Amino acid sequence: MTAVILDGIVLGLAFGLLGVGMTLVYGLGGVLNLAYGQIVVLAAIVAMIVIDDGRATLVAAILGVLAAAAIAVVLDLTLMRPVYRERGEERTLLGLLLTLGAAFVIGGVLSWRYPDGALYIYIAGDPLSILGVPMTRGSIWASVIALAVGALLLLFFGATTFGRGVRSVIQDEVGARLVGINPSFVRTVIFALSGALAGIVAMTNAMVGPLTVNAGFELTTFALIVTVVGGLGSVAGAFLAGVLLGVVNSLSAHYIGQYITTIILLGAAALTILIRPRGLLGR
Amino acid sequence: MDLSWRRVGWALLPIVVTAAVLVILPPVWFGDSPYTTSLAVQAMVFASYGVGFNLIFGSTNQLFLCVGALAGVGGYGAAILVNETSLPMAAGLVVGTVSAALVGGLLSWIAVRRSLGIIFTGIVTLVFSLAFANLLLGQRDLTGAENGLVVEGVPDRLADDHVGGYYLFVGLLIAFLVVFRALQLSHVGWAFRALRDDEVAAELAGVDVARYRIYAATIGSAMIGLTGALLAFSTGFISPATYSFDRVDVRVLVFVAFGGLGMLLGPVIGASVFAILDEQLTTSFETREVLYGVFIIAIFLGFRRGVVYAVVKLVRRFVPARRVSDATG
DSSP states (O other): OHHHHHHHHHHHHHHHHHHHHHHHHHHHHSOOOTTHHHHHHHHHHHHHHHHHTTOOHHHHHHHHHHHHHHHHHHHHHTTHHHHHHSOHHHHHHHHHHHHHHHHHHHHHHHHHHOTTOEEOOOOOSOOEEETTEEEOHHHHHHHHHHHHHHHHHHHHHHHSHHHHHHHHHHHOHHHHHHTTOOHHHHHHHHHHHHHHHHHHHHHHHHHHSOEEGGGHHHHHHHHHHHHHHHOTTOHHHHHHHHHHHHHHHHHHHHHTOHHHHHHHHHHHHHHHHHHOTTOSSOO | OHHHHHHHHHHHHHHHHHHHHHHHHIIIIITTOHHHHHHHHHHHHHHHHHHHHIIIIIHHOOOOOOHHHHHHHHHHHHHHHHHHSOOOHHHHHHHHHHHHHHHHHHHHHHHHHTTOOHHHHHHHHHHHHHHHHHHHHHOHHHHOGGGOEEOOOOOGGGSTTSHHHHHHHHHHHHHHHHHHHHHHHSHHHHHHHHHHHOHHHHHHTTOOHHHHHHHHHHHHHHHHHHHHHHHHHHHSEEOGGGGOIIIIIHHHHHHHHHHOTTOTTHHHHHHHHHHHHHHHOOOOHHHHHHHHHHHHHHHHHHOTTOHHHHHHHHHHHHSOOHHHHHHHO
16 A cells, blocks of 8 residues: 555656646746657657767766757747737637647757667666555656656745746736836747757656657646646646555556546546646646 | 528528539439549538537537547447347438437536536537547447447348448438528527627626537437438448448548538538548548648648638638628618
8 A cells, every 4th residue: 555655656756757848838938748758758868879979878868858958948939939929718729739840840850860769767776665565766867856846846936036036927927017026028938848848858757767769648638637637837836746646646546447447537537627627736 | 571581591502502412413423433422422421520520519619529429329239229129220220320429429518517618618528539439349249349339131232332231321411501501590609600709798798608519419420320320231341440430520520620610511511522532542541631631731721610611711812892881782
């Protein structure tokens, strides 16, 4: 039982980290980035190429994260400009469709050029015993990184001037503009941050198991579920929802069966939308 | 009375022309090639899905990202019923169509009751698509999971690489177009236009927005379900891939958007253009995926109201419309 719950928490932290990048971009301008999973895969493939080239894993991981951040900035500066010119539902819809197109382009190019591409970061060392349950070093590292990133994000949004500026844009775009904050600059920075988070997700996921080139769509789906359940735009909500869903996932995978589990997770997302559309911690 | 019959005649003209073109295509072009015929059948199937989607999204702004799943409800519903019992194919078609209509109507009812916007409707229906795909994989005994399901009781000449199969789907498509046009001409179409242009204003003018949304979703889903069921019998084999999100929904979205959302012939034009493109480009699945991505981006950045609309507008610029001179004269 402890082992199952611990597994769930490890998985949940990964879910939370996955959801946080999507939720930030949505909170900031109402764009659900459907290319998010493909950006994660892009980071993994870049890291794989660098590792195959004989460089150190750490260098590869950093380059992967930077590549993901770079592609996110490119998306923001090209596709997202006309999106942000729209308002309300028009904006959300156009953002959804354009990022869906971007997802197909990025995913298609990657699986065409690297059909067998996969990233697995093996972390040497014996399993450590936590609460009497042996855990692999990879999943411990992944969880620690996820927690650290979550803490840094909360610190950034709570205690820095720029972070407060971001929150003011989330609350009221026009008002933020009136007090001298440039929303489009803030959005570009957050898009880059979201891309970097996608890159970090790629690395932590690869520490737990191989991340293959076709994983993009599934990753986007899980990010979407976490985002919706946690509350669109809420960092803490994404992690809370991630851990909750992670524990539910491993409990039901252990006691009921894997295929029902996915349906339970999807059902949780649908129920959240129907009962509490703001999500757990959304405004 | 005379005038209104003429109006109906004019309104049906595009459908008659489309039907004529589609009917004479096999003898003049691809009748003897099973490969090209099966591509043409694909185009007709997707155009039929497209008419249903056009009714739901194009007419009443409900983003249903579950066209594949609705078709799958129809297809698997019909196939399982006919395989498990000794009922005839027609019973399977009816059950498949009705189940898809009920599911679509229910989704729309939920969306309307909870007043979900476009986005949440999209997410809920996407979640439904994924759950349905998982259900297909999980119910191995009934669906055969990824190995697929062989569907019995199909007459050979209606198979999807025979001209008979092609005419079957042309007939289906024309019937859908007539229904779509009839809805447009009736008070329902008036309500659709009102609620699409401005929901609040429509509600204030006495249009029961909720009811018309559910109508559109039910009828559109019935069309999608019937197409899916007919496809199951025509190909004689279905698998989750037949109705998967990336194989069906994405293409339907591209085709309908290419032709023009809410336009009568939008889905037909979109599906035909892409079928020709598919025939010319014998590339891999991945490069096609890239191409679709580029098309989605280009369409929604450049031609928000569809390529047909853009062409019409361009022509209007050079050829002054007759209606304008009538109005001024």
